[in-house]
Amino acid sequence: MMSVDAYLRQVQRGLGGMDPHVREDILKELRSHLADSLSANGGNVSAATDALGDPVSVARRYRELYGYSSSYRLLFYAVAGVVGILTVPVLVAGEESVFPYFLSSIFVASEFVFLIWISVMAGNRAGLLAGVWGVLGRMAGLGVAIAANRESFLITADGLGAFLLVCLLFLFVGWIPGKARQAWQRPGAEL
């Protein structure tokens, strides 16, 4: 059997990264509800928490409504931007070798995963913005690489094409999963 505090802690965990005022208000309201529920049912804690529902899905419903706080979203964008810089292969090592390409492709893969996660968890708008920051980071990385090897830097048509393709994919991957999620699990018809 789960105590009221343990139940609320689980909800709280599901609300991580939400605006702290909103999160405290939600928890205070649920605590208030449980107090009323307990005095109505003669102190049966598990009946009261069962009636509220599984803490993880309760938290998920609030997340759908409130998303992440603006400071968390800024953090997501910053990380997406930094990883974006690292996705430019020439930056990792000046000399041509297989390894930097390999390393940058790991960062490209991580950026994809991160963008999908943001898109699903924080919504397609946040995902798209993070994608934009990833693209900006990539542009900045390319800019630095060009500036550092001014004489020897060579941009081929294929290289540019691949560069732009990955940029486009960042935007795509930031936008689509969140949009798809919205479409698949329509929130209850709203007034």
Next chain:
Amino acid sequence: MPEISQEWTAELKKGSVQLCLLALLTREQKYGFQIVKELRELSGGFFDLKEGTLYPALRRLEERGFVESHWVEPESGVPRKYYKITERGRRALEEAINVWDRMAAGTRRVLEAAR
């Protein structure tokens, strides 16, 4: 096993629960547990939803500007968050009831005619 899908019933509930929540607030402000209890009792158990889904539904109404809320902290006892319908909420409720009545009457006429 019932013949009709659970989704259909769930959609009907989802589509009408906010209307009911708003309607419960027309005469006086109420706190969450009270709203939940009245919804369950007045609906004859039709809205047997998890209570944890009703609070976010109330907050969605608040985000839309249909209700507003404030905390009441008694000297002793449980602090409670009260919800109150706004003017916008009253207009929305009136419109929604109108739609609801037309749907119910229309459906009823079709069902009666087909009997």
